[in-house]
Amino acid sequence: MVRVASAYVSSPEVGEEVAQDTWVAVLEQLDRFEGRSTLKTWIFRILTNLAKTRGVRERRSAPFSSLNLRGEAQGEVEPPESFLDADHRWSGHWAVPVHAWPAPDEQLLSAEMGERLVHALDALPPAQRAVVALRDGQSLSSREVCDLLEISESNQRVLLHRGRLRVRRAIGEYADRLVVRA
Amino acid sequence: MNRDEVRCRDVVALLTDYLEGALPVEDRVALEQHLLTCEGCTAFLAQLRTSIALTGALDQEEVAPALMDAVLALYRQRQST
Structure with missing residues:
Protein backbone atom coordinates (compact mmCIF):
# COMPACT_ATOMS: atom_id res chain seq x y z
CA MET A 1 0.00 0.00 0.00
CA VAL A 2 2.84 2.36 0.85
CA ARG A 3 4.40 1.59 -2.54
CA VAL A 4 1.25 2.59 -4.37
CA ALA A 5 0.60 5.68 -2.23
CA SER A 6 4.20 6.84 -2.60
CA ALA A 7 3.66 7.21 -6.33
CA TYR A 8 1.54 10.29 -5.60
CA VAL A 9 3.24 11.89 -2.60
CA SER A 10 6.64 13.35 -1.80
CA SER A 11 8.17 10.56 0.28
CA PRO A 12 7.64 7.01 1.55
CA GLU A 13 7.00 8.51 5.00
CA VAL A 14 4.02 10.47 3.69
CA GLY A 15 2.98 7.31 1.79
CA GLU A 16 3.02 5.48 5.12
CA GLU A 17 0.69 8.10 6.63
CA VAL A 18 -1.66 7.81 3.65
CA ALA A 19 -1.75 4.00 4.09
CA GLN A 20 -2.67 4.44 7.77
CA ASP A 21 -5.32 7.03 6.92
CA THR A 22 -6.71 4.56 4.41
CA TRP A 23 -7.46 1.96 7.07
CA VAL A 24 -9.19 4.60 9.18
CA ALA A 25 -11.25 5.66 6.14
CA VAL A 26 -12.03 2.01 5.34
CA LEU A 27 -13.54 1.48 8.77
CA GLU A 28 -15.41 4.79 8.67
CA GLN A 29 -16.83 4.22 5.20
CA LEU A 30 -17.43 0.50 5.38
CA ASP A 31 -21.20 1.03 5.23
CA ARG A 32 -20.71 2.56 1.80
CA PHE A 33 -18.98 -0.52 0.39
CA GLU A 34 -21.55 -2.02 -1.94
CA GLY A 35 -19.78 -5.21 -2.89
CA ARG A 36 -19.67 -4.20 -6.55
CA SER A 37 -15.89 -4.53 -6.60
CA THR A 38 -13.76 -6.72 -4.38
CA LEU A 39 -12.96 -5.34 -0.96
CA LYS A 40 -9.30 -5.12 -1.93
CA THR A 41 -10.02 -3.01 -5.01
CA TRP A 42 -12.30 -0.78 -2.96
CA ILE A 43 -9.57 -0.28 -0.35
CA PHE A 44 -7.02 0.59 -3.04
CA ARG A 45 -9.51 3.03 -4.56
CA ILE A 46 -9.68 4.85 -1.20
CA LEU A 47 -5.89 4.71 -0.97
CA THR A 48 -5.27 6.25 -4.40
CA ASN A 49 -7.92 8.94 -3.81
CA LEU A 50 -6.38 9.91 -0.47
CA ALA A 51 -2.88 9.82 -1.98
CA LYS A 52 -3.89 12.02 -4.92
CA THR A 53 -5.50 14.59 -2.61
CA ARG A 54 -2.47 14.55 -0.35
CA GLY A 55 -0.14 14.91 -3.34
CA VAL A 56 -2.04 17.93 -4.67
CA ARG A 57 -1.92 19.55 -1.22
CA GLU A 58 1.81 18.88 -0.92
CA ARG A 59 2.58 20.36 -4.30
CA ARG A 60 0.93 23.61 -3.24
CA SER A 61 3.45 23.99 -0.43
CA ALA A 62 6.54 22.19 -1.74
CA PRO A 63 6.98 21.32 -5.41
CA PHE A 64 8.45 17.92 -6.22
CA SER A 65 8.42 15.61 -9.19
CA SER A 66 4.94 14.14 -9.34
CA MET B 1 7.94 -8.54 -34.70
CA ASN B 2 9.58 -9.95 -37.85
CA ARG B 3 8.13 -13.44 -37.74
CA ASP B 4 10.64 -14.94 -40.16
CA GLU B 5 13.59 -14.14 -37.96
CA VAL B 6 12.57 -13.92 -34.31
CA ARG B 7 15.37 -12.52 -32.19
CA CYS B 8 15.73 -13.03 -28.44
CA ARG B 9 15.78 -9.27 -27.93
CA ASP B 10 12.29 -8.99 -29.51
CA VAL B 11 11.00 -11.94 -27.49
CA VAL B 12 12.11 -10.38 -24.20
CA ALA B 13 10.42 -7.10 -25.17
CA LEU B 14 7.11 -8.93 -25.69
CA LEU B 15 7.03 -11.25 -22.69
CA THR B 16 4.62 -9.19 -20.57
CA ASP B 17 2.27 -8.77 -23.55
CA TYR B 18 2.56 -12.54 -23.99
CA LEU B 19 1.78 -13.29 -20.34
CA GLU B 20 -1.13 -10.81 -20.48
CA GLY B 21 -2.61 -12.52 -23.51
CA ALA B 22 -2.29 -9.25 -25.40
CA LEU B 23 -0.30 -10.47 -28.42
CA PRO B 24 -1.85 -10.87 -31.87
CA VAL B 25 -2.19 -14.58 -32.58
CA GLU B 26 0.58 -14.60 -35.24
CA ASP B 27 3.05 -13.05 -32.81
CA ARG B 28 2.06 -15.46 -30.07
CA VAL B 29 2.61 -18.44 -32.34
CA ALA B 30 5.98 -17.09 -33.54
CA LEU B 31 7.05 -16.41 -29.95
CA GLU B 32 6.02 -19.86 -28.75
CA GLN B 33 7.88 -21.48 -31.64
CA HIS B 34 10.97 -19.52 -30.73
CA LEU B 35 10.64 -20.67 -27.11
CA LEU B 36 10.59 -24.31 -28.25
CA THR B 37 14.12 -24.02 -29.58
CA CYS B 38 15.68 -21.25 -27.46
CA GLU B 39 16.91 -22.30 -24.03
CA GLY B 40 17.93 -18.76 -23.13
CA CYS B 41 14.49 -17.25 -23.71
CA THR B 42 12.77 -20.21 -22.03
CA ALA B 43 14.96 -19.77 -18.95
CA PHE B 44 14.38 -16.00 -19.00
CA LEU B 45 10.59 -16.46 -19.13
CA ALA B 46 10.79 -18.87 -16.21
CA GLN B 47 12.89 -16.33 -14.28
CA LEU B 48 10.34 -13.61 -14.99
CA ARG B 49 7.52 -15.85 -13.77
CA THR B 50 9.48 -16.64 -10.61
CA SER B 51 10.19 -12.96 -10.05
CA ILE B 52 6.46 -12.16 -10.41
CA ALA B 53 5.55 -14.96 -7.98
CA LEU B 54 8.10 -13.73 -5.43
CA THR B 55 6.70 -10.18 -5.68
CA GLY B 56 3.24 -11.63 -5.03
CA ALA B 57 4.41 -13.64 -2.05
CA LEU B 58 6.11 -10.58 -0.57
CA ASP B 59 3.28 -8.09 -1.00
CA GLN B 60 0.57 -10.47 0.18
CA GLU B 61 2.39 -10.50 3.49
CA GLU B 62 2.44 -6.71 3.60
CA VAL B 63 -1.30 -6.09 3.31
CA ALA B 64 -1.98 -8.53 6.08
CA PRO B 65 -4.61 -11.04 4.93
CA ALA B 66 -5.76 -11.25 8.55
CA LEU B 67 -6.51 -7.52 8.53
CA MET B 68 -8.41 -7.85 5.29
CA ASP B 69 -10.40 -10.77 6.71
CA ALA B 70 -11.20 -8.76 9.83
CA VAL B 71 -12.55 -5.86 7.74
CA LEU B 72 -14.58 -8.27 5.63
CA ALA B 73 -16.03 -9.92 8.73
CA LEU B 74 -16.95 -6.50 10.12
CA TYR B 75 -18.63 -5.62 6.84
CA ARG B 76 -20.71 -8.81 6.83
CA GLN B 77 -21.64 -8.28 10.46
CA ARG B 78 -22.87 -4.73 9.72
CA GLN B 79 -24.80 -5.93 6.69
CA SER B 80 -26.66 -8.55 8.68
CA THR B 81 -27.73 -6.11 11.38
Missing part, protein backbone atom coordinates in the same frame (compact mmCIF):
# COMPACT_ATOMS: atom_id res chain seq x y z
CA LEU A 67 3.72 10.85 -10.70
CA ASN A 68 4.83 10.72 -14.29
CA LEU A 69 2.66 7.99 -15.73
CA ARG A 70 2.98 8.93 -19.35
CA GLY A 71 6.66 9.86 -19.24
CA GLU A 72 7.62 6.55 -17.67
CA ALA A 73 5.69 4.66 -20.32
CA GLN A 74 7.30 6.50 -23.23
CA GLY A 75 10.61 6.22 -25.01
CA GLU A 76 12.75 3.24 -25.90
CA VAL A 77 13.49 0.78 -23.17
CA GLU A 78 17.20 0.39 -22.84
CA PRO A 79 17.86 -3.29 -23.52
CA PRO A 80 18.16 -4.56 -19.98
CA GLU A 81 19.91 -7.77 -20.89
CA SER A 82 22.93 -8.66 -22.96
CA PHE A 83 22.27 -9.25 -26.61
CA LEU A 84 24.72 -9.57 -29.49
CA ASP A 85 25.47 -6.38 -31.44
CA ALA A 86 23.98 -5.45 -34.79
CA ASP A 87 27.14 -6.43 -36.68
CA HIS A 88 27.17 -9.93 -35.23
CA ARG A 89 25.86 -12.84 -37.30
CA TRP A 90 23.45 -13.67 -34.46
CA SER A 91 22.53 -10.05 -33.80
CA GLY A 92 19.74 -9.65 -31.22
CA HIS A 93 20.30 -13.07 -29.68
CA TRP A 94 21.65 -13.71 -26.17
CA ALA A 95 25.28 -12.71 -25.71
CA VAL A 96 25.56 -14.65 -22.46
CA PRO A 97 23.86 -17.88 -21.47
CA VAL A 98 20.70 -17.53 -19.35
CA HIS A 99 20.48 -20.09 -16.54
CA ALA A 100 17.36 -21.48 -14.95
CA TRP A 101 17.00 -20.43 -11.30
CA PRO A 102 16.48 -22.96 -8.53
CA ALA A 103 12.88 -23.74 -7.56
CA PRO A 104 11.41 -20.87 -5.51
CA ASP A 105 10.78 -22.98 -2.45
CA GLU A 106 14.27 -23.26 -1.04
CA GLN A 107 17.09 -20.73 -1.05
CA LEU A 108 15.21 -18.42 -3.36
CA LEU A 109 12.77 -17.54 -0.55
CA SER A 110 15.54 -16.62 1.89
CA ALA A 111 15.56 -13.48 3.97
CA GLU A 112 18.32 -12.09 1.77
CA MET A 113 16.15 -12.52 -1.31
CA GLY A 114 13.28 -10.79 0.51
CA GLU A 115 15.51 -7.82 1.28
CA ARG A 116 16.74 -7.59 -2.30
CA LEU A 117 13.21 -7.78 -3.60
CA VAL A 118 11.98 -5.01 -1.27
CA HIS A 119 14.94 -2.88 -2.32
CA ALA A 120 14.29 -3.55 -6.01
CA LEU A 121 10.60 -2.67 -5.72
CA ASP A 122 11.28 0.49 -3.75
CA ALA A 123 13.92 1.56 -6.28
CA LEU A 124 11.47 1.43 -9.22
CA PRO A 125 10.32 4.72 -10.75
CA PRO A 126 6.98 5.66 -9.05
CA ALA A 127 4.54 4.68 -11.81
CA GLN A 128 6.26 1.34 -12.48
CA ARG A 129 6.32 0.69 -8.74
CA ALA A 130 2.60 1.38 -8.38
CA VAL A 131 1.68 -0.86 -11.33
CA VAL A 132 3.95 -3.74 -10.25
CA ALA A 133 2.73 -3.49 -6.63
CA LEU A 134 -0.92 -3.62 -7.69
CA ARG A 135 -0.64 -6.23 -10.44
CA ASP A 136 2.04 -8.62 -9.22
CA GLY A 137 1.94 -7.71 -5.54
CA GLN A 138 -1.81 -7.52 -4.98
CA SER A 139 -2.99 -9.61 -7.95
CA LEU A 140 -5.41 -6.90 -9.11
CA SER A 141 -6.59 -7.26 -12.70
CA SER A 142 -5.30 -5.16 -15.54
CA ARG A 143 -8.70 -3.44 -15.80
CA GLU A 144 -8.78 -2.62 -12.09
CA VAL A 145 -5.29 -1.12 -12.18
CA CYS A 146 -6.08 0.97 -15.29
CA ASP A 147 -9.17 2.33 -13.53
CA LEU A 148 -7.34 3.07 -10.28
CA LEU A 149 -4.38 4.82 -11.90
CA GLU A 150 -6.36 6.27 -14.82
CA ILE A 151 -4.06 4.91 -17.51
CA SER A 152 -4.64 3.01 -20.76
CA GLU A 153 -4.22 -0.77 -21.00
CA SER A 154 -1.19 -0.37 -23.26
CA ASN A 155 0.51 2.14 -20.94
CA GLN A 156 -0.19 -0.17 -18.06
CA ARG A 157 1.49 -3.07 -19.87
CA VAL A 158 4.54 -0.97 -20.73
CA LEU A 159 4.93 0.16 -17.10
CA LEU A 160 4.39 -3.39 -15.84
CA HIS A 161 6.93 -4.81 -18.28
CA ARG A 162 9.63 -2.25 -17.49
CA GLY A 163 9.07 -2.68 -13.78
CA ARG A 164 9.16 -6.47 -14.00
CA LEU A 165 12.40 -6.46 -16.01
CA ARG A 166 14.07 -4.24 -13.42
CA VAL A 167 12.90 -6.40 -10.54
CA ARG A 168 14.03 -9.58 -12.30
CA ARG A 169 17.42 -8.09 -13.01
CA ALA A 170 17.84 -6.85 -9.43
CA ILE A 171 17.12 -10.24 -7.88
CA GLY A 172 18.84 -12.05 -10.76
CA GLU A 173 22.30 -11.20 -9.52
CA TYR A 174 21.49 -13.04 -6.30
CA ALA A 175 19.59 -15.90 -7.95
CA ASP A 176 22.39 -16.47 -10.49
CA ARG A 177 24.84 -16.92 -7.63
CA LEU A 178 22.64 -19.70 -6.27
CA VAL A 179 22.80 -21.40 -9.66
CA VAL A 180 26.58 -21.31 -9.65
CA ARG A 181 26.70 -22.75 -6.14
CA ALA A 182 24.11 -25.44 -6.83
Whole structure:
Protein backbone atom coordinates (compact mmCIF):
# COMPACT_ATOMS: atom_id res chain seq x y z
CA MET A 1 0.00 0.00 0.00
CA VAL A 2 2.84 2.36 0.85
CA ARG A 3 4.40 1.59 -2.54
CA VAL A 4 1.25 2.59 -4.37
CA ALA A 5 0.60 5.68 -2.23
CA SER A 6 4.20 6.84 -2.60
CA ALA A 7 3.66 7.21 -6.33
CA TYR A 8 1.54 10.29 -5.60
CA VAL A 9 3.24 11.89 -2.60
CA SER A 10 6.64 13.35 -1.80
CA SER A 11 8.17 10.56 0.28
CA PRO A 12 7.64 7.01 1.55
CA GLU A 13 7.00 8.51 5.00
CA VAL A 14 4.02 10.47 3.69
CA GLY A 15 2.98 7.31 1.79
CA GLU A 16 3.02 5.48 5.12
CA GLU A 17 0.69 8.10 6.63
CA VAL A 18 -1.66 7.81 3.65
CA ALA A 19 -1.75 4.00 4.09
CA GLN A 20 -2.67 4.44 7.77
CA ASP A 21 -5.32 7.03 6.92
CA THR A 22 -6.71 4.56 4.41
CA TRP A 23 -7.46 1.96 7.07
CA VAL A 24 -9.19 4.60 9.18
CA ALA A 25 -11.25 5.66 6.14
CA VAL A 26 -12.03 2.01 5.34
CA LEU A 27 -13.54 1.48 8.77
CA GLU A 28 -15.41 4.79 8.67
CA GLN A 29 -16.83 4.22 5.20
CA LEU A 30 -17.43 0.50 5.38
CA ASP A 31 -21.20 1.03 5.23
CA ARG A 32 -20.71 2.56 1.80
CA PHE A 33 -18.98 -0.52 0.39
CA GLU A 34 -21.55 -2.02 -1.94
CA GLY A 35 -19.78 -5.21 -2.89
CA ARG A 36 -19.67 -4.20 -6.55
CA SER A 37 -15.89 -4.53 -6.60
CA THR A 38 -13.76 -6.72 -4.38
CA LEU A 39 -12.96 -5.34 -0.96
CA LYS A 40 -9.30 -5.12 -1.93
CA THR A 41 -10.02 -3.01 -5.01
CA TRP A 42 -12.30 -0.78 -2.96
CA ILE A 43 -9.57 -0.28 -0.35
CA PHE A 44 -7.02 0.59 -3.04
CA ARG A 45 -9.51 3.03 -4.56
CA ILE A 46 -9.68 4.85 -1.20
CA LEU A 47 -5.89 4.71 -0.97
CA THR A 48 -5.27 6.25 -4.40
CA ASN A 49 -7.92 8.94 -3.81
CA LEU A 50 -6.38 9.91 -0.47
CA ALA A 51 -2.88 9.82 -1.98
CA LYS A 52 -3.89 12.02 -4.92
CA THR A 53 -5.50 14.59 -2.61
CA ARG A 54 -2.47 14.55 -0.35
CA GLY A 55 -0.14 14.91 -3.34
CA VAL A 56 -2.04 17.93 -4.67
CA ARG A 57 -1.92 19.55 -1.22
CA GLU A 58 1.81 18.88 -0.92
CA ARG A 59 2.58 20.36 -4.30
CA ARG A 60 0.93 23.61 -3.24
CA SER A 61 3.45 23.99 -0.43
CA ALA A 62 6.54 22.19 -1.74
CA PRO A 63 6.98 21.32 -5.41
CA PHE A 64 8.45 17.92 -6.22
CA SER A 65 8.42 15.61 -9.19
CA SER A 66 4.94 14.14 -9.34
CA LEU A 67 3.72 10.85 -10.70
CA ASN A 68 4.83 10.72 -14.29
CA LEU A 69 2.66 7.99 -15.73
CA ARG A 70 2.98 8.93 -19.35
CA GLY A 71 6.66 9.86 -19.24
CA GLU A 72 7.62 6.55 -17.67
CA ALA A 73 5.69 4.66 -20.32
CA GLN A 74 7.30 6.50 -23.23
CA GLY A 75 10.61 6.22 -25.01
CA GLU A 76 12.75 3.24 -25.90
CA VAL A 77 13.49 0.78 -23.17
CA GLU A 78 17.20 0.39 -22.84
CA PRO A 79 17.86 -3.29 -23.52
CA PRO A 80 18.16 -4.56 -19.98
CA GLU A 81 19.91 -7.77 -20.89
CA SER A 82 22.93 -8.66 -22.96
CA PHE A 83 22.27 -9.25 -26.61
CA LEU A 84 24.72 -9.57 -29.49
CA ASP A 85 25.47 -6.38 -31.44
CA ALA A 86 23.98 -5.45 -34.79
CA ASP A 87 27.14 -6.43 -36.68
CA HIS A 88 27.17 -9.93 -35.23
CA ARG A 89 25.86 -12.84 -37.30
CA TRP A 90 23.45 -13.67 -34.46
CA SER A 91 22.53 -10.05 -33.80
CA GLY A 92 19.74 -9.65 -31.22
CA HIS A 93 20.30 -13.07 -29.68
CA TRP A 94 21.65 -13.71 -26.17
CA ALA A 95 25.28 -12.71 -25.71
CA VAL A 96 25.56 -14.65 -22.46
CA PRO A 97 23.86 -17.88 -21.47
CA VAL A 98 20.70 -17.53 -19.35
CA HIS A 99 20.48 -20.09 -16.54
CA ALA A 100 17.36 -21.48 -14.95
CA TRP A 101 17.00 -20.43 -11.30
CA PRO A 102 16.48 -22.96 -8.53
CA ALA A 103 12.88 -23.74 -7.56
CA PRO A 104 11.41 -20.87 -5.51
CA ASP A 105 10.78 -22.98 -2.45
CA GLU A 106 14.27 -23.26 -1.04
CA GLN A 107 17.09 -20.73 -1.05
CA LEU A 108 15.21 -18.42 -3.36
CA LEU A 109 12.77 -17.54 -0.55
CA SER A 110 15.54 -16.62 1.89
CA ALA A 111 15.56 -13.48 3.97
CA GLU A 112 18.32 -12.09 1.77
CA MET A 113 16.15 -12.52 -1.31
CA GLY A 114 13.28 -10.79 0.51
CA GLU A 115 15.51 -7.82 1.28
CA ARG A 116 16.74 -7.59 -2.30
CA LEU A 117 13.21 -7.78 -3.60
CA VAL A 118 11.98 -5.01 -1.27
CA HIS A 119 14.94 -2.88 -2.32
CA ALA A 120 14.29 -3.55 -6.01
CA LEU A 121 10.60 -2.67 -5.72
CA ASP A 122 11.28 0.49 -3.75
CA ALA A 123 13.92 1.56 -6.28
CA LEU A 124 11.47 1.43 -9.22
CA PRO A 125 10.32 4.72 -10.75
CA PRO A 126 6.98 5.66 -9.05
CA ALA A 127 4.54 4.68 -11.81
CA GLN A 128 6.26 1.34 -12.48
CA ARG A 129 6.32 0.69 -8.74
CA ALA A 130 2.60 1.38 -8.38
CA VAL A 131 1.68 -0.86 -11.33
CA VAL A 132 3.95 -3.74 -10.25
CA ALA A 133 2.73 -3.49 -6.63
CA LEU A 134 -0.92 -3.62 -7.69
CA ARG A 135 -0.64 -6.23 -10.44
CA ASP A 136 2.04 -8.62 -9.22
CA GLY A 137 1.94 -7.71 -5.54
CA GLN A 138 -1.81 -7.52 -4.98
CA SER A 139 -2.99 -9.61 -7.95
CA LEU A 140 -5.41 -6.90 -9.11
CA SER A 141 -6.59 -7.26 -12.70
CA SER A 142 -5.30 -5.16 -15.54
CA ARG A 143 -8.70 -3.44 -15.80
CA GLU A 144 -8.78 -2.62 -12.09
CA VAL A 145 -5.29 -1.12 -12.18
CA CYS A 146 -6.08 0.97 -15.29
CA ASP A 147 -9.17 2.33 -13.53
CA LEU A 148 -7.34 3.07 -10.28
CA LEU A 149 -4.38 4.82 -11.90
CA GLU A 150 -6.36 6.27 -14.82
CA ILE A 151 -4.06 4.91 -17.51
CA SER A 152 -4.64 3.01 -20.76
CA GLU A 153 -4.22 -0.77 -21.00
CA SER A 154 -1.19 -0.37 -23.26
CA ASN A 155 0.51 2.14 -20.94
CA GLN A 156 -0.19 -0.17 -18.06
CA ARG A 157 1.49 -3.07 -19.87
CA VAL A 158 4.54 -0.97 -20.73
CA LEU A 159 4.93 0.16 -17.10
CA LEU A 160 4.39 -3.39 -15.84
CA HIS A 161 6.93 -4.81 -18.28
CA ARG A 162 9.63 -2.25 -17.49
CA GLY A 163 9.07 -2.68 -13.78
CA ARG A 164 9.16 -6.47 -14.00
CA LEU A 165 12.40 -6.46 -16.01
CA ARG A 166 14.07 -4.24 -13.42
CA VAL A 167 12.90 -6.40 -10.54
CA ARG A 168 14.03 -9.58 -12.30
CA ARG A 169 17.42 -8.09 -13.01
CA ALA A 170 17.84 -6.85 -9.43
CA ILE A 171 17.12 -10.24 -7.88
CA GLY A 172 18.84 -12.05 -10.76
CA GLU A 173 22.30 -11.20 -9.52
CA TYR A 174 21.49 -13.04 -6.30
CA ALA A 175 19.59 -15.90 -7.95
CA ASP A 176 22.39 -16.47 -10.49
CA ARG A 177 24.84 -16.92 -7.63
CA LEU A 178 22.64 -19.70 -6.27
CA VAL A 179 22.80 -21.40 -9.66
CA VAL A 180 26.58 -21.31 -9.65
CA ARG A 181 26.70 -22.75 -6.14
CA ALA A 182 24.11 -25.44 -6.83
CA MET B 1 7.94 -8.54 -34.70
CA ASN B 2 9.58 -9.95 -37.85
CA ARG B 3 8.13 -13.44 -37.74
CA ASP B 4 10.64 -14.94 -40.16
CA GLU B 5 13.59 -14.14 -37.96
CA VAL B 6 12.57 -13.92 -34.31
CA ARG B 7 15.37 -12.52 -32.19
CA CYS B 8 15.73 -13.03 -28.44
CA ARG B 9 15.78 -9.27 -27.93
CA ASP B 10 12.29 -8.99 -29.51
CA VAL B 11 11.00 -11.94 -27.49
CA VAL B 12 12.11 -10.38 -24.20
CA ALA B 13 10.42 -7.10 -25.17
CA LEU B 14 7.11 -8.93 -25.69
CA LEU B 15 7.03 -11.25 -22.69
CA THR B 16 4.62 -9.19 -20.57
CA ASP B 17 2.27 -8.77 -23.55
CA TYR B 18 2.56 -12.54 -23.99
CA LEU B 19 1.78 -13.29 -20.34
CA GLU B 20 -1.13 -10.81 -20.48
CA GLY B 21 -2.61 -12.52 -23.51
CA ALA B 22 -2.29 -9.25 -25.40
CA LEU B 23 -0.30 -10.47 -28.42
CA PRO B 24 -1.85 -10.87 -31.87
CA VAL B 25 -2.19 -14.58 -32.58
CA GLU B 26 0.58 -14.60 -35.24
CA ASP B 27 3.05 -13.05 -32.81
CA ARG B 28 2.06 -15.46 -30.07
CA VAL B 29 2.61 -18.44 -32.34
CA ALA B 30 5.98 -17.09 -33.54
CA LEU B 31 7.05 -16.41 -29.95
CA GLU B 32 6.02 -19.86 -28.75
CA GLN B 33 7.88 -21.48 -31.64
CA HIS B 34 10.97 -19.52 -30.73
CA LEU B 35 10.64 -20.67 -27.11
CA LEU B 36 10.59 -24.31 -28.25
CA THR B 37 14.12 -24.02 -29.58
CA CYS B 38 15.68 -21.25 -27.46
CA GLU B 39 16.91 -22.30 -24.03
CA GLY B 40 17.93 -18.76 -23.13
CA CYS B 41 14.49 -17.25 -23.71
CA THR B 42 12.77 -20.21 -22.03
CA ALA B 43 14.96 -19.77 -18.95
CA PHE B 44 14.38 -16.00 -19.00
CA LEU B 45 10.59 -16.46 -19.13
CA ALA B 46 10.79 -18.87 -16.21
CA GLN B 47 12.89 -16.33 -14.28
CA LEU B 48 10.34 -13.61 -14.99
CA ARG B 49 7.52 -15.85 -13.77
CA THR B 50 9.48 -16.64 -10.61
CA SER B 51 10.19 -12.96 -10.05
CA ILE B 52 6.46 -12.16 -10.41
CA ALA B 53 5.55 -14.96 -7.98
CA LEU B 54 8.10 -13.73 -5.43
CA THR B 55 6.70 -10.18 -5.68
CA GLY B 56 3.24 -11.63 -5.03
CA ALA B 57 4.41 -13.64 -2.05
CA LEU B 58 6.11 -10.58 -0.57
CA ASP B 59 3.28 -8.09 -1.00
CA GLN B 60 0.57 -10.47 0.18
CA GLU B 61 2.39 -10.50 3.49
CA GLU B 62 2.44 -6.71 3.60
CA VAL B 63 -1.30 -6.09 3.31
CA ALA B 64 -1.98 -8.53 6.08
CA PRO B 65 -4.61 -11.04 4.93
CA ALA B 66 -5.76 -11.25 8.55
CA LEU B 67 -6.51 -7.52 8.53
CA MET B 68 -8.41 -7.85 5.29
CA ASP B 69 -10.40 -10.77 6.71
CA ALA B 70 -11.20 -8.76 9.83
CA VAL B 71 -12.55 -5.86 7.74
CA LEU B 72 -14.58 -8.27 5.63
CA ALA B 73 -16.03 -9.92 8.73
CA LEU B 74 -16.95 -6.50 10.12
CA TYR B 75 -18.63 -5.62 6.84
CA ARG B 76 -20.71 -8.81 6.83
CA GLN B 77 -21.64 -8.28 10.46
CA ARG B 78 -22.87 -4.73 9.72
CA GLN B 79 -24.80 -5.93 6.69
CA SER B 80 -26.66 -8.55 8.68
CA THR B 81 -27.73 -6.11 11.38
